[in-house]
Amino acid sequence: MQCLVDGRSAYVGTGGRAIDAARESVVFVHGVGQNHTIWVLPTRHFVRKGFNVVSVDLPGHGRSAGPCLSSIEQMAEWVAEVLSVIGLARAALVGHSMGSLVALAMAAQHPDRVRSLAMVATAVPMEVSDALLETSAANDHTALDMLTLWGHSSTAHLGGSPTPGLWMLGCGLRLMEEAGRDVVHTDLNACNQYTEGLGHATRVACPTLLILGERDALTPVRATQALADAIPTVATVVLPGAGHALLSERPDPVLDALIRIV
Amino acid sequence: MKKPRTFSFDTLSLHAGQQPDPATGARATPIYQTAAFAFRDTDHAASIFNIERAGHVYSRISNPTNAVLEERIAALEGGVGAIATASGQAATHLAVATLMGAGSHIVSSHSIYGGTHNLLAYTLPRFGIDTTFVDPTEIDAIRAAIRPTTRLVFGETLGNPGLDVLDIPRVAAVAHEAGVPLLVDATFTTPYLSKPFGLGADLIVHSATKFLSGHGVVIGGLLVDGGGFDWEASGKFPTLTEPYAGFHDLDFVEEFGPAAFITRARKEGSRDFGACMSANTAFLILQGMETLPIRMQRHVANTRQVVTHLNEHDAVDWVAYPELESHPGHALAQRLLPHGCGAVLSFGVKGGRTAGQRFIEKLEVFSHLANVGDAKSLVIHPASTTHHRMDTAALEAAGISEGLVRISVGLEDPGDLIADLDRGLRASQKARKA
Numbered sequence: 187m188q189c190l191v192d193g194r195s196a197y198v199g200t201g202g203r204a205i206d207a208a209r210e211s212v213v214f215v216h217g218v219g220q221n222h223t224i225w226v227l228p229t230r231h232f233v234r235k236g237f238n239v240v241s242v243d244l245p246g247h248g249r250s251a252g253p254c255l256s257s258i259e260q261m262a263e264w265v266a267e268v269l270s271v272i273g274l275a276r277a278a279l280v281g282h283s284m285g286s287l288v289a290l291a292m293a294a295q296h297p298d299r300v301r302s303l304a305m306v307a308t309a310v311p312m313e314v315s316d317a318l319l320e321t322s323a324a325n326d327h328t329a330l331d332m333l334t335l336w337g338h339s340s341t342a343h344l345g346g347s348p349t350p351g352l353w354m355l356g357c358g359l360r361l362m363e364e365a366g367r368d369v370v371h372t373d374l375n376a377c378n379q380y381t382e383g384l385g386h387a388t389r390v391a392c393p394t395l396l397i398l399g400e401r402d403a404l405t406p407v408r409a410t411q412a413l414a415d416a417i418p419t420v421a422t423v424v425l426p427g428a429g430h431a432l433l434s435e436r437p438d439p440v441l442d443a444l445i446r447i448v
Numbered sequence: 449m450k451k452p453r454t455f456s457f458d459t460l461s462l463h464a465g466q467q468p469d470p471a472t473g474a475r476a477t478p479i480y481q482t483a484a485f486a487f488r489d490t491d492h493a494a495s496i497f498n499i500e501r502a503g504h505v506y507s508r509i510s511n512p513t514n515a516v517l518e519e520r521i522a523a524l525e526g527g528v529g530a531i532a533t534a535s536g537q538a539a540t541h542l543a544v545a546t547l548m549g550a551g552s553h554i555v556s557s558h559s560i561y562g563g564t565h566n567l568l569a570y571t572l573p574r575f576g577i578d579t580t581f582v583d584p585t586e587i588d589a590i591r592a593a594i595r596p597t598t599r600l601v602f603g604e605t606l607g608n609p610g611l612d613v614l615d616i617p618r619v620a621a622v623a624h625e626a627g628v629p630l631l632v633d634a635t636f637t638t639p640y641l642s643k644p645f646g647l648g649a650d651l652i653v654h655s656a657t658k659f660l661s662g663h664g665v666v667i668g669g670l671l672v673d674g675g676g677f678d679w680e681a682s683g684k685f686p687t688l689t690e691p692y693a694g695f696h697d698l699d700f701v702e703e704f705g706p707a708a709f710i711t712r713a714r715k716e717g718s719r720d721f722g723a724c725m726s727a728n729t730a731f732l733i734l735q736g737m738e739t740l741p742i743r744m745q746r747h748v749a750n751t752r753q754v755v756t757h758l759n760e761h762d763a764v765d766w767v768a769y770p771e772l773e774s775h776p777g778h779a780l781a782q783r784l785l786p787h788g789c790g791a792v793l794s795f796g797v798k799g800g801r802t803a804g805q806r807f808i809e810k811l812e813v814f815s816h817l818a819n820v821g822d823a824k825s826l827v828i829h830p831a832s833t834t835h836h837r838m839d840t841a842a843l844e845a846a847g848i849s850e851g852l853v854r855i856s857v858g859l860e861d862p863g864d865l866i867a868d869l870d871r872g873l874r875a876s877q878k879a880r881k882a
Contacts, residue, residue, distance in 0.1 A: 199702070202691070221705065223702075223703065226499070226705075227499065227502070230500045231495060231500035234500065317450060328452070341467060343455055344459075345465040346465065347465075350503075350512075350518065350714075351514075351530055351710065352522070352528060352710075353465075356523070356526060360528050360675040360676055360706035441501065
């Protein structure tokens with residue numbers, strides 16, 4: 187559904203069901219240059235299980251009006267405002283990649299509004315290579331190629347999609363090609379400049395689960411150790427052989443892990 | 449700068465969509481010869497039915513062997529996904545039925561396979577879908593034929609049998625101006641010779657019976673989704689952008705984004721029309737696709753020798769092959785088909801229909817049958833066979849003369865093929881003199 191957030195049209199996927207404040211809620215936040223459609227499988231699950239599902243398109247992404255927000259903290263405040271607009275006081279927060287940083291920042295900035303936290307394919311800090319920043323600044327398609335190809339494990343480059351008949355690299359690339367001009371660069375820059383992550387991690391008051399891909403080249407497992415050490419109550423699931431695009435490569439194990447924390 | 453790297457076409461032809469079987473270690477793609485797939489428990493069953501988890505329910509809708517084939521063609525074409533169907537005709541029908549209903553209209557090239565012409569000209573009108581046929585080389589005619597109810601522009605990468613070269617970039621631009629997708633039948637070219645998505649096409653169908661298989665032992669089709677068409681912006685495709693009562697008001701574009709079309713085609717078209725491919729067929733097509741690059745190289749090399757020979761032969765009136773400067777699509781082919789124009793060509797035997805019949809009957813290596821793209825060389829007389837349902841005007845419009853002979857050049861020794869053609873041509877001219 188569309189709603190107004192800070193005076194701008196914002197898209198919130200609810201699985202076609204009206205929000206009911208009496209039910210438990212779960213919020214999904216997408217990653218760089220993407221939109222709510224990456225969450226299609228888990229959102230359909232949690233809707234069937236009776237949750238309010240709030241799968242957002244961040245400003246400037248998917249069906250939400252721009253401009254993009256330039257910092258992770260701004261995005262976190264925007265998500266908090268979305269919850270206020272649709273009348274939800276508290277929710278489980280799930281984020282993928284950049285979305286995981288948004289969820290982390292919101293958990294730190296609004297601990298009373300976050301029931302639990304799941305960070306999928308994450309790292310803190312989430313440093314971005316100069317090559318990605320430079321190519322995305324030029325709106326060069328190479329940036330999308332890098333994100334797509336480095337975002338999948340090498341085995342996924344040969345396919346084996348769990349969803350029958352889908353070519354994962356094609357799906358990932360086409361989704362980012364839908365992003366408007368400068369969107370990917372603004373997102374990457376926000377990730378790169380998010381320096382408060384470990385500080386935010388120490389302020390997380392809810393149970394937290396890190397869901398990681400063993401062969402993630404963009405946010406390697408080793409880059410999450412400081413994050414795991416900083417969060418007071420945390421568990422980690424590492425999915426063998428998987429890359430960064432966990433929702434394409436390992437949708438069922440990701441859902442199983444989310445069911446534990448949501 | 450470190451460039452992102454992935455696998456090349458040749459490697460994907462062998463591997464895309466398949467890893468060694470996790471259960472047994474089998475290197476070849478196993479044939480999952482089963483109608484249905486067991487669920488772990490009732491909640492697992494509900495979650496797969498509701499598209500919460502990835503997996504298979506019933507082989508009419510998806511099957512692990514077919515899924516390998518579907519991924520492989522999607523990888524080779526650069527699409528988001530594909531569906532394997534019972535035949536190429538089933539793939540074309542699935543595309544049409546997913547996009548439109550009664551009251552809709554299609555603009556189609558008139559240079560297409562006779563079976564597809566029949567579907568569009570005679571069968572679909574019974575279901576309220578009309579088609580206007582146009583010369584695919586006349587871009588303005590395509591534009592003029594588009595109506596407010598038009599939902600699809602259709603053509604073949606190389607028209608059958610005259611080998612008209614479809615100007616995909618310009619035709620796609622006209623279709624997109626009107627907010628409709630371009631569906632291309634790429635059977636004659638395969639992704640080895642042409643990448644229609646990169647040129648602007650939105651959907652691709654293949655008769656996988658032909659070059660993709662290469663062995664002529666199965667019937668199968670593939671429908672591939674490029675994932676780039678903006679259904680929402682078009683506003684003409686309620687099957688993709690409005691709640692679908694047949695699946696709990698699912699809005700496919702809203703939930704599946706770039707994979708909306710192929711998901712609707714599977715969840716509705718495969719489920720309801722049921723024109724699925726058998727797992728055994730998918731396995732056999734995969735065996736062919738493993739060698740697609742090297743077979744297509746040989747097909748093209750052999751064809752060039754045959755074309756050169758026929759073009760200089762006294763018993764041949766004319767040869768239609770886009771690599772010849774005499775072909776109207778020559779310049780376009782040089783630009784769009786730099787790796788070759790495939791292995792199908794047509795030509796006229798001096799002496800017309802009778803001489804042509806004598807020619808066909810004297811061939812020994814070429815098989816006289818209704819197919820193309822086999823590893824074995826094939827020959828047919830389209831006006832009396834594959835295109836016999838077309839009336840004289842339609843035949844003329846499609847450039848199919850009474851004396852036209854179509855051949856599909858196989859992988860035999862080119863010297864043997866040329867000797868066989870010479871035998872037939874000698875006989876044809878004796879018949880002419882007699």
